[in-house]
Amino acid sequence: MPAAPHFPPAADLVTPKRALISLSDKTGLIEAAQALVAAGVELLSTGGTKAALQKANIAVKDVADVTGFPEMMDGRVKTLHPKVHGALLAYRDAPEHAQALKDHDIQPIDIVWIDLYPFEATIAAGGTFEAAIENVDIGGPAMIRSSAKNHPYVSVCVDKAGMDDVLAALKDTGTTSLALRKSLAARAFARTASYDAAVSTWFAGQLGDAYPERKTIGATRLQTMRYGENPHQSAAFYKTGEDRPGVATAKQLQGKELSYNNVADTDAAIELASEFDPAASAACVIVKHANPCGVATGPDLLTAYKRALECDPVSAFGGIVALNRKLDKATAEKIVEVFTEVVVAPDVDEDAIAVFAAKKNLRLLITGSLPDPLAGGQVFRSVAGGMLVQSRDTARITAADLKVVTKRQPTPAEIEDMLFAFTIAKHVKSNAIVYAKDGRTAGIGAGQMNRRDSARIARLRAQEAAEGLGLTESLAKGSACASEAFFPFPDGLLEAAAAGATAIIQPGGSMGDQAVIDAADAAGLAMVFTGVRVFRH
Known part of the structure; x- marks a missing residue:
């Protein structure tokens, strides 16, 4: 690990003399460039950014004139040069660095504004593999990281908000402070990390590797919240790159x-x-x-x-x-x-x-549209020191998937109610019991430590709802009962029968299945197995 050179710490304030700008999104470019020039800052640029500045009659020097090498290989190589990275990485107060700058005729660069090639936008728009690869930025992240590492001297901006902060400081004092440069550096490292996460996640997806050895997640903060689940907890809301309405x-x-x-x-x-x-x-x-x-x-x-x-x-x-x-x-x-x-x-x-x-x-x-319940994707849950990653639950049960296991066959109406109830049970915290009839829930029991208690709570909800409507019979009378996992014992099923359910839908697969089937037959219930469990913890 290289050691930093020994020299007195840099002064808090830096008066910028040169800025390097390279943007894909040129929103705000001209106004910012004009402000920099007015502050006495010389501009360096390349390609389309340089052309846009020249079109606006803003003085700008081509990076190729600084390096002595033209852009080559379709623009892949233009800023990967010692006269660029030396200008970014040099400690201005280190004698040996100052001598190297002099020996090699390198002029320091004090401000960098780079927003990277639009890789995320390319893949979001369904770009081809080749298009995505061409939009993997190399020189941009390298310059951002060089600048962020050398934040004692360099202000690095990865978005217009960062440049706005720099311009505000220049307007106020003509300088940038160390506190500002540190803040910009932190944002810059986060941006390159997020960018690399997008690239690595996409590439793993191209290989069909849903769970690569190293999993990276890039996210952008949408909101800092007043608090988390409770007032004593802090919280923020982040957006990932997943293209899912919500x-x-x-x-x-x-x-x-x-x-x-x-x-x-x-x-x-x-x-x-x-x-x-x-x-x-x-x-x-x-x-x-x-x-x-x-x-x-x-x-x-x-x-x-x-x-x-x-x-x-x-x-x-x-x-x-x-x-x-x-x-x-x-x-x-x-x-x-x-x-x-x-x-x-x-x-x-x-x-x-x-x-x-x-x-x-x-x-x-x-939301603009509804999320597709059958679309793939992954969901995450944090644990101490790590996280769990699994595929989204896209299970969808149809009448053709049902296996009748009781003597009584369910009626068409009961089948419809069972499928409705099971769909909802997939979204209820386990242990989950749902009573439903005629396209409406009658009672829901959620999050209990045993299935019998969930069935009892759902029965109580159904009775209370009926009383609120002035009915003498529970809403669960004649309903279908869905359980998102198997009944290990007959007790939960018997609670459902006592609530008024006439049909049961559950995954099956318990060692006690036969006892549960016998109890259903004794109670005159129709019961079907789905063969699919839909736990939600």
């Missing part, structure tokens, strides 16, 4: 900033809403504390929302509402009757926006 890519039309818990709950809500094809039926999902408390379909959103709310109006208070169709005025007017934290939908009409405008704190998010 809370991270949604447009917030109104309301307070999303909280940590809002983000988690909204993600759970829109992911479940996406399970229902908007062309087939309207669907509404109400989520509270990451679990659905009411889910329903209907011919329109208003009907679907009313039916979902009826499932558990107590838990819906302060919840998240997700819709699978464009939000309309009538549905918006009904939603605002109940205190709601977030409403998320693929789109919204102007009349609905006007309704929500009266509720300043209600957050309204538009």
